[in-house]
Amino acid sequence: MSHHFLRFTDVHYSYPDGYEALRGVDFLITHGEKVALLGLNGAGKSTILLHSNGLLLPTSGEVNVGGIPVTKKTLSVVRQSVGMVFQNADDQLFMPTVEEDVAFGPLNMGLEGDEVERRVAMALDRVGASDLRKRSPLRLSGGQKKRVAIATVLSMEPSILVLDEPTAELDLEARRQVCGIVSAFQHTCVIATHDMDLARQLCDRAIVITDGRVTDDGPVGPVTAAFEQSV
Numbered sequence: 460m461s462h463h464f465l466r467f468t469d470v471h472y473s474y475p476d477g478y479e480a481l482r483g484v485d486f487l488i489t490h491g492e493k494v495a496l497l498g499l500n501g502a503g504k505s506t507i508l509l510h511s512n513g514l515l516l517p518t519s520g521e522v523n524v525g526g527i528p529v530t531k532k533t534l535s536v537v538r539q540s541v542g543m544v545f546q547n548a549d550d551q552l553f554m555p556t557v558e559e560d561v562a563f564g565p566l567n568m569g570l571e572g573d574e575v576e577r578r579v580a581m582a583l584d585r586v587g588a589s590d591l592r593k594r595s596p597l598r599l600s601g602g603q604k605k606r607v608a609i610a611t612v613l614s615m616e617p618s619i620l621v622l623d624e625p626t627a628e629l630d631l632e633a634r635r636q637v638c639g640i641v642s643a644f645q646h647t648c649v650i651a652t653h654d655m656d657l658a659r660q661l662c663d664r665a666i667v668i669t670d671g672r673v674t675d676d677g678p679v680g681p682v683t684a685a686f687e688q689s690v
C-alpha cells in the first residue's frame with residue numbers, strides 16, 4: 460500500500476483574482492501517516508486540501524497521488540483515492556435523504572446494486588449514523604451532518620482521507636465522535652485544524668503553513684508546541 464502517498468512539489472497557486480495563495484509548497488505524506496495541517500486563517504490550508512483531489516489545479520508545480528500527477532485527465536482516478544470532507548457539511552450534502560448522499564459517490568464510480576448497498580451500510584455504520592439513513596440531511600444537527608458528510612467520503616473507500624477543520628463548531632460530544640471516526644481510519648489522513656488537542660490526539664506529524672509556504676514540518680508534539688508559542 461506504500462503507493463498511497465501524497466506529494467506536493469513546488470506548488471504555486473493563484474486564485475482568479477491574481478492572489479497567490481500557495482507560494483512553493485513541498486511535502487511528502489506517505490501511506491498510513493496522520494498529518495495535521497496548522498496555520499493561521501488565510502495561511503493556505505484549505506487551498507492545499509483543495510489541490511489534494513484536484514478541486515483546484517496548480518498554477519505551477521505538481522501534486523502527485525500515489526504516482527499519478529493530478530491533472531484534468533486523472534481527476535476521476537484521483538477522486539477515488541482522495542476523499543475530501545469540506546469544512547461546511549452543507550457543501551457536501553445535497554440529496555433528499557442521507558442514504559442517497561452516501562450512495563452518490565459509489566454510484567458515480569459506476570458501482571451497482573449490492574456493492575453500493577454494502578458500502579452505504581458500511582460507511583453509515585462506521586460513523587454511527589445507520590439510524591439516520593432515511594432522514595433529510597437538511598434537518599440534521601451539526602454533529603450528525605458532519606458524521607454523514609464523512610460517510611459520503613468513506614463510502615468511496617478512499618486511501619487518503621482529507622478533512623478541513625472537522626471539529627470547528629461542533630459540541631464536545633460531536634467532537635469526540637469525529638475523533639473516534641478519524642482515528643479508526645486506517646490509511647493516510649490529512650487534517651487542517653486549529654484544534655491543537657485534536658492534532659496531538661490524532662496525528663503523528665504536523666506541517667505548519669505560513670503565507671502559502673511550509674514553515675515547519677515534524678513530529679506533532681514539538682511542532683504544535685512551537686506553533687502555539689508563535690501565535
Ligand SMILES: Nc1ncnc2c1ncn2[C@@H]1O[C@H](COP(=O)(O)OP(=O)(O)O)[C@@H](O)[C@H]1O
Nearest residue numbers: 474476478480498499500501502503504505506
Ligand atoms: N476564491 C478565492 N479568491 C481569491 N482569494 C482566495 C479565495 N479563496 C481563498 N483566498 C485567499 O487565499 C488565501 C488562503 O486561503 P485559505 O486556503 O482558505 O486559507 P486557510 O484555510 O488557511 O484559512 C487567503 O488569503 C484567502 O483570502
Ligand SMILES: [Mg+2]
Nearest residue numbers: 504505506623
Ligand atoms: Mg480554511
